[in-house]
Amino acid sequence: MRPSGQDTGxxxxxxxxxxxxxxxxxxxxxxxxxxxxxxSGLQSLIGKALNAQF
Known part of the structure; x- marks a missing residue:
């Protein structure tokens, strides 16, 4: 049963x-x-990640 007087959506x-x-x-x-x-920041970040030494 739904309470009366209240918004439901x-x-x-x-x-x-x-x-x-x-x-x-x-x-x-x-x-x-x-x-x-x-x-340029994203390109730099991706470039550093691709050139990282493991």
Whole structure:
């Protein structure tokens, strides 16, 4: 039996706001990861890992 007067889930507007926030966060992460600084850092890290002596 469901208690009366309580919300059981998100409404359509809340889903829309959550989707917009997730898309904005993804866009910011994409800009950060594709920036020159991060790209050169990742290339350097991968290069060092491939040239590591075991």
């Amino acid at each position: 998100m409404t359509t507007a809340e889903y829309a706001m959550g989707t917009i926030a997730a898309c904005a966060f993804a866009a910011v992460l994409y800009r950060i990861v594709t920036s020159d600084t991060v790209s």
